[in-house]
Amino acid sequence: MNHTLSCLAAAIAIGTALPASAQEAAATTPAFTDKVARVNGVQIPSELGNVFIKEQVAQGALDSPDLRSRVRDHLVRREVLLQAAREGKVDKDPALLQRIEYARDEMVINAYLDSWSKDHPVTDAQITAEYDRAAAKMGTGMEYKARHILVDEEGAAKSIIDNLKNGIEFGALVVYSKDTGSQERGGDLGWADPATYVKEFSDAMTKLEKGKYTTEPVKTQYGYHVILLDDVRKKGPPPLEQVKERMVQHLQQQAVQEHVTTLLGKAKVE
Template structure:
């Protein structure tokens, strides 16, 4: 009767221990490796672009077993107790905790649709203006630029002269075509001259910039058309998140007692 009871208690104990054992992927020299460690490493690798699969799980298991074996050897040699190692471990631990704090803050402080729309409207307003379609010829000296202006006024092709004489490697081969752009994208002297032109007009005198002497022609203008909200929503959300996080950090620093 006693033997039967003993076997029953052994079976019950084994049954009770089974779920705990199932949470470990291996036991190395008596030290268990919890499955949660595998899950954490797999999640990290997936985040870096790898595909979760049985092969990845198996590779992670082997890696963690090897790490545990090496850690046990390091502990045997007293390496974890070295001051330099302790300092590095503290920094690494701090990095992990702070990353989790930031992720938690961002998760719980997502921009509302109203915030995103308001920021989009502000960006659209600030970006208001016109784009210019310009052609130009860039040469090294003022006299050459004046001579080319005279030739164009006499009937020579602006595009042909640009291909022949322009020092701008990007636009010269295309007849001086600068395509559509905001004049603010150019150096101030160039932009100021371009903005004074009427459609189809060319500068009467060469325009001097740090790059040389320009002859500029305005082909057309058009209103700047902003991209639709959904096309830039992700960038706006990220911008607002960064601003909220920065404000959060600044507020904590302001209220911290630093001696």
């Protein structure tokens, strides 16, 4: 979306969203057929108003009399200010004219790159290759799903272990943990690579069997931990569908950059 359309999106409230079929039907009828308005003898062209309406409908707005009225008010306000700026000869400032020309060219460049991207879409083969490359880069290994209770004193940790030995559920003892983040989840730390933990914690956790807890307090820089290992699994990449959208964006950006690099390589720069 260009800057002008962005301003409109902020200036007017979006109407109730319509189903796609209704939006398409509304978009086929031009909102303005003659002119948007005439301000101090200057006509605001219907084409400009229809560009704004089309943009809003594409974003889910209802093409209604209310939307058209707000678009008209916005463009009238814009024209009044533009006329005042011209009367003050602001539009003659050389530096401003240079910035306007630069901004116009930037819009043209962006439109060209958007068009080039549509003509060179990312293929399924490219997506698969990128996914396989990323998966291989992750490497192999194990992930651990553990819970813990963190306290300040070794005696308190030993007391918790004694309670576990006496049959009290781990979840009932988590209330004593000072790690408030994991405490809200029953002490659950989620799936993680052992390398993400401090060494003392990691070493103790990886020695446990599934379903077992540490029978001695584990001392780290944070205090004393009682760790329960819930599960272990081989580390692997997330499902393709979960990351496909981000991968497509990355590959599209990469392709555009390569295209720009090619154009620069062919350019005669003196």
